[in-house]
Amino acid sequence: MADGVPGPLAIASSGLTKRFRGGQIAVDHVDLAVPAGSVYGFLGPNGSGKTTTIRMLLGLAYPTSGTAALLGTPMPDGAVRVLSRVGSLVEGPAFFPFLSGWENLARCDAADRTADPRTAKARIGIALERVGLLAAARKRYRNYSLGMKQRLAIAAGLLRPRDLIILDEPTNGLDPQGTREVRALVRQIAADGITVFVSSHLLAEVDQVCTHVGVMRTGQLVFQGSLPDLRRTHAPRVSVKTADVEAAATVFAKLELADPQAANGVITAELGQTEPERVTAELVHAGVGVRELVVETPSLEELFVGLTGEGFDVER
Amino acid sequence: MSAEVTDAPAGLATARQADDGQPPQAVRAYLRFFGSELRLVFRRRRNQLLLLVVFGFPLLIGIGLKIAAPHPDNNGGGNGPAVFFNQLAGNGVFLTLIALQALLILVLPLVVAVVAGDSVAGEAGYGTLRYLLTRPAGRVRALSVKYLAIVTFGFAATFIIGITALLLGVILFPVGPVTLLSGTTVSLSAGLVRVLLVALYIAAAMAAVGAIGLAISTLTEHAIGAIAAIMVLVVTSEVVDQVPQFAVVAPYLPTHWWNSFDALLRTPVDTTTLWHGLLSFAVYIVVFGAFAWAKFTSSDVTS
Numbered sequence: 001m002a003d004g005v006p007g008p009l010a011i012a013s014s015g016l017t018k019r020f021r022g023g024q025i026a027v028d029h030v031d032l033a034v035p036a037g038s039v040y041g042f043l044g045p046n047g048s049g050k051t052t053t054i055r056m057l058l059g060l061a062y063p064t065s066g067t068a069a070l071l072g073t074p075m076p077d078g079a080v081r082v083l084s085r086v087g088s089l090v091e092g093p094a095f096f097p098f099l100s101g102w103e104n105l106a107r108c109d110a111a112d113r114t115a116d117p118r119t120a121k122a123r124i125g126i127a128l129e130r131v132g133l134l135a136a137a138r139k140r141y142r143n144y145s146l147g148m149k150q151r152l153a154i155a156a157g158l159l160r161p162r163d164l165i166i167l168d169e170p171t172n173g174l175d176p177q178g179t180r181e182v183r184a185l186v187r188q189i190a191a192d193g194i195t196v197f198v199s200s201h202l203l204a205e206v207d208q209v210c211t212h213v214g215v216m217r218t219g220q221l222v223f224q225g226s227l228p229d230l231r232r233t234h235a236p237r238v239s240v241k242t243a244d245v246e247a248a249a250t251v252f253a254k255l256e257l258a259d260p261q262a263a264n265g266v267i268t269a270e271l272g273q274t275e276p277e278r279v280t281a282e283l284v285h286a287g288v289g290v291r292e293l294v295v296e297t298p299s300l301e302e303l304f305v306g307l308t309g310e311g312f313d314v315e316r
Numbered sequence: 317m318s319a320e321v322t323d324a325p326a327g328l329a330t331a332r333q334a335d336d337g338q339p340p341q342a343v344r345a346y347l348r349f350f351g352s353e354l355r356l357v358f359r360r361r362r363n364q365l366l367l368l369v370v371f372g373f374p375l376l377i378g379i380g381l382k383i384a385a386p387h388p389d390n391n392g393g394g395n396g397p398a399v400f401f402n403q404l405a406g407n408g409v410f411l412t413l414i415a416l417q418a419l420l421i422l423v424l425p426l427v428v429a430v431v432a433g434d435s436v437a438g439e440a441g442y443g444t445l446r447y448l449l450t451r452p453a454g455r456v457r458a459l460s461v462k463y464l465a466i467v468t469f470g471f472a473a474t475f476i477i478g479i480t481a482l483l484l485g486v487i488l489f490p491v492g493p494v495t496l497l498s499g500t501t502v503s504l505s506a507g508l509v510r511v512l513l514v515a516l517y518i519a520a521a522m523a524a525v526g527a528i529g530l531a532i533s534t535l536t537e538h539a540i541g542a543i544a545a546i547m548v549l550v551v552t553s554e555v556v557d558q559v560p561q562f563a564v565v566a567p568y569l570p571t572h573w574w575n576s577f578d579a580l581l582r583t584p585v586d587t588t589t590l591w592h593g594l595l596s597f598a599v600y601i602v603v604f605g606a607f608a609w610a611k612f613t614s615s616d617v618t619s
Contacts, residue, residue: 059449111453116340156447
C-alpha cells in the first residue's frame with residue numbers, strides 16, 4: 001500500500017485510555033492507525049504502556065475510556081468473533097511446562113471455538129515446522145531453551161490462517177541468532193500479506209523490518225507514521241570543523257541554512273534542501289579552511305531518544 | 317510426524333488450505349475444549365497422585381478393619397460411623413460407606429480443592445490464561461469448561477473411593493442383604509442402589525466445594541493460595557458446625573449437610589433432609605458460580 005493512501009486499518013484505536021486502580025494512567029488517549037498489510041513497529045521504552053495497549057487491543061484488559069478495533073471489529077466486545085483471525089504473542093511465551101510443545105499447541109487449538117478439529121494435526125505440524133520446532137515437538141516445554149519457547153509461542157500464533165499478527169517483544173531474551181530467526185520469520189509472515197504489529201524496545205529490529213512506526217512515551221503515542229515520515233521529522237545536519245567559525249557562519253547564513261550552532265571550532269546547521277557539495281564549494285570559495293565536513297543523518301536511535309527522552313528520565 | 321506434515325510445504329498458504337474454513341458446530345467445539353481440559357486435569361501427575369491417594373485410603377481402611385474386625389455381636393442401633401463399623405463384619409458393603417464417610421471429612425474436599433483452586437489461578441500463574449482467552453476461548457466458555465472438569469474430577473474421586481471400597485469389602489467380608497440404619501433389611505441389590513445414591517449425593521456436595529473453589533481461584537494467580545483458602549474455609553465450616561453456640565448458622569454452612577447422606581440409609585428415605593442438603597449444594601453452586609462469572613468476565617487479565 002502506498003504511503004498516505006488511506007486504506008483499511010488492521011488496528012484502529014481512538015482515545016484509548018487505561019487508568020489503573022491507583023490512579024496511574026498507563027495508556028493516555030492513544031489513537032493507533034495500523035494500515036492493513038503493514039509491518040508496524042510499536043516502539044517505546046519499558047513501562048511506556050506498550051503492553052497495556054496490546055492487552056486492551058486483544059480484549060485481555062478493559063479500557064477505562066476510548067475505543068479499539070481489530071480488523072474492523074470493535075474490541076473487547078468482538079473478541080470472540082475476530083480473535084481467531086489474530087495471532088498474538090503477549091509478554092513472552094507461556095505454556096504448561098509438563099506438556100510437550102505439540103500437546104501445548106493441541107491445547108491451544110482445542111480452546112479455539114472456530115478451529116476445525118479434523119485439520120488440527122496438520123495445522124499443528126505446519127506451525128511447528130514453520131518455526132523449526134518439529135524435531136522437538138514431543139519434548140516437554142520445561143526442557144525447551146528460551147529461544148525455543150519464544151518460537152513455540154509464535155507457532156501458536158500461526159496455528160490458524162491469520163490476517164493480523166501481534167507480537168509483543170518477540171525477541172526478548174533471545175541470542176543474536178534467535179533474534180535473526182525471529183526477524184526472518186516476521187519478514188516471511190509479512191510477505192504473505194499479513195499485517196504484523198510488533199512491539200519492541202530494540203530499534204535495530206524495527207529499522208530492519210518495519211514499514212510503519214508508532215512511538216510511545218509515558219502512555220502517549222508521540223509519533224505515528226511511516227519510517228520515512230519519522231526520518232523526515234529530523235533533518236540531516238551539516239557539521240564543519242574549522243579554525244574560522246565566524247567566516248563559516250557567514251557562509252551558512254548566505255546559504256540560508258537553518259538553526260546554525262557553533263561551539264569549539266565546530267559549526268553545524270540543518271542541511272535542508274542544500275547539496276553538501278554546494279556547502280563545500282561555498283566554504284572554499286569564501287576561503288574558509290575546512291578541516292572536516294560531515295553530513296549527520298540521525299540514526300533511528302537518536303530519533304527514538306529524541307522522542308522518548310534519555311535513559312532514566314522516566315516521567316512518572 | 318505424520319505424512320501430511322512432511323509433504324506440506326511450509327507457509328501460511330498451506331495453513332489456509334489445511335483449514336477448510338468450516339468452523340465446527342458450537343457443541344462439538346465445546347466438547348473438544350472440555351475434552352482438552354479433562355486431559356489437562358487427569359493427565360497431570362499431581363492430580364493422578366491425588367487419585368492414587370483416594371484409591372489407597374479405602375485399601376488401608378479395609379485391611380485395617382479386617383485385622384481389627386469388630387465383633388458382629390456388637391451390632392446395634394444408633395447413628396454415625398459406629399453403626400457402619402459394627403455392621404462391617406457382617407456385610408462388606410458397609411466398607412464403602414465407612415470409606416466415603418472417613419474421606420469426606422478432609423481428603424475428598426482437599427482433592428477437589430486442589431483441582432478447583434488450580435483451575436483459573438494455575439493458568440493465570442503460568443500465564444497461559446492470556447493465550448487461552450486470545451485463542452479465543454471465550455471467558456464464560458472457558459470458565460464453564462473449567463467448572464465441569466472440576467465436577468468431573470470430584471465425581472471420579474468419589475467413585476474411585478466407592479468402587480475400591482466396595483470391591484475390597486466383597487473380597488474381605490461376607491456380603492448379603494443390607495440392614496439399614498432404621499433397622500429394616502433390604503436386598504443386596506436394593507442396598508447397592510442406596511450406596512450408589514450416597515456416592516452421587518457426596519459427589520454433589522463436592523460439586524458445591526468445586527464452585528466455591530472456582531470462585532476463589534478467580535481472585536488470585538497463586539494456585540496454592542487458592543487451594544489453602546478453600547481448605548481453611550472447609551475446615552472452619554466443619555468446626556463451626558460442631559459448636560452448639562453456632563447452631564443458628566449451622567444449616568447455612570457449606571459442610572453442614574455433607575453427612576446427611578445417611579438419610580438415604582433409612583426406610584422410608586428421609587427426603588426432607590436430603591432435599592435440604594441438595595438445595596444447600598445448589599445454592600452454593602449458583603452463588604459462587606455467579607461470583608466467579610462476575611469476577612472472571614469483568615476483570616483484566618494481567619498475568
